[in-house]
Amino acid sequence: MPIVNRVSDLHAEITEWRRDFHAHPELLYDLPRTSAIVAEKLKAFGCDEVVPGIGRTGVVGVIRGAKRNGSPGKVIGMRADMDALPIEEANDLPYKSTTSGKMHACGHDGHTAMLLGAARHLAETRNFAGTAVVIFQPAEEGGAGARAMIEDGLFERFGIDEVYGMHNWPGQPVGRFATRIGPIMAAQDTLHIDIEGVGGHAARPHLAIDTILVGSQIVNQIQSIVSRNVDPLKNAVVSICMFQAGNTDNVIPQTAKLLGTARSLAPEVRDLLEKRLTHMIPAIAEAYGAKARFEYRRGYPVLVNHAREAEFAAAVAADVIGADNVDPNIPPFMGAEDFSYMLQKRPGAFVFVGNGDSAGLHNPSYNFNDDVIPFGTSYWVRLVETALPG
Structure with a gap:
């Protein structure tokens, strides 16, 4: 379904901006080029206020409507994230990353x-x-840039009443929108495990305490928390994603290090995961004569859409592309998003927009589909004009 409006007239120019950002990626809070370009463009557009440096390198632009009749009226916030990822690009594009x-x-x-x-x-x-x-936010990819902007007075300084976010979604048709009321993305917590055993010769394992064996048992046993402690009608994921131990083929290593993640969609499940992991991991190590130091670090909270605002966001998307192309009850996704911090402070909603048949997120072959631009941009415009009618 094509978009034919003023936004579609801007499609080529917006695509140029997007590809320039793609060619010059910056990480976390270190966004001097990206932030400067965003601020420069907002000033050139004639925004009433352009404020850089919110949350270190975030940028905020303020646009006052012509139908206010002297009253400041309601204030709607819209957020986009600016940071890239520490990944080597595999695409061969004219605008591929210029930074290794x-x-x-x-x-x-x-x-x-x-x-x-x-x-x-x-x-x-x-x-x-x-x-x-x-709202142009830094450090979504693990740096909690949303929280930094909030702590810098984002909502109070600009008087924001409601806030909305959007993310592209590979595998869904271009321009198709999806959202839901309630939890839509998971809490993301990090597991740090350090095991100490007794190193020794691989041919004499009875004189050692094998940290690889201990770590392997931990990896296996903690899966019972999800399968046997968490209510099967609720969601939880525990994944060990790094296991480092040893340097050669004939030495049982003295130490091992494991890193992983725990994901959940409800506070009580999050608490349960932390409690059971904290109890089980040292106990498993002790059963083999080893010691395990375990740290559970809480990260981004659950992203919870507010009911009225999620319904409103779905209605706006339907106005852009038709109700048949909007899923108002998408299943939750166990990935994490720091927009969750913003929705803890203000009512609002997060939506997904289809990116077509592209590589998945965080994949070295991923590329944002420029055909999405008229749909996403029109959504933002329609959201403001619908939420703030004259």
């Missing part, structure tokens, strides 16, 4: 470009009452 070991493998280049396109349109037309606030 860094690439936009999650589509934040597209998110930033689409919100910039919406800011331009809204600043030109101002066909709404109240105020639109565009």
Whole structure:
């Protein structure tokens, strides 16, 4: 379903912005080029305020509607993330990453470009009452940039009443939207395990305490927490993703290190995972005569969409592309998103927009699909004009 409006006229220009961001990826809070370009464009569009440095390298633009009649009215926030990932790009594109070991493998280049396109349109037309606030956030990929912006006074300083976010979704048709009421993305916690045994000769294992054996038992046994402690009607994932031990083929290593993640969609499940892992891991090691030091580090909280705002977001998406192309009750995804911090502070909703048949997120062959741009940009414009009618 093609989009034919002022936004579609901007498609080629927004695509140029997106591809420029793609060619020059920056990580976490270290976004000097990206932040500067965003601020420069917002000023050129005629935003009423452009404020850099929120949450270290975040940028905020304020656009006041022409239908306010002297009243500040309601304030709607829209957030896009700007940071890339420490991945070596595998694509052979004219605009592929020019920085070794860094690439936009999650589509934040597209998110930033689409919100910039919406800011331009809204600043030109101002066909709404109240105020639109565009939020360009650093450090979504593990740096909790949303929390940093909140701690820097984002919501109070700009008087934001509601806040909305969007992420592209590979595997879904281009422009198809999806959301849900309640938990939509998981809490993300990190497991750190250090095991100490007794090193020795591989031919005399009875004189050693094998940390590889102990670590293997830990990996196996902690899966029983999900299968036998968590309510089967609730969601949880425990994955060990790094196991480091030893340096050669004939030495039983004295130490081993394991790293992993725990994901959950409910506070009580999160508490249960932490409690059971904290109890089980040292106990398993002790059963083999080893010691295990375990640390459970809480990360991003569950991303919970507010009911009214999720229904509103789905209705706006349906207005953009038709109700048949909107899923208002998508199953939750066990990935994590620091937009969750924003939804803890203000009502709002997070939506997904289809990226077509692309490689998956965080894949070295991923590329944001520029055909998505008119849909995502139109969604932002329609959201403001619908939420803030004159």
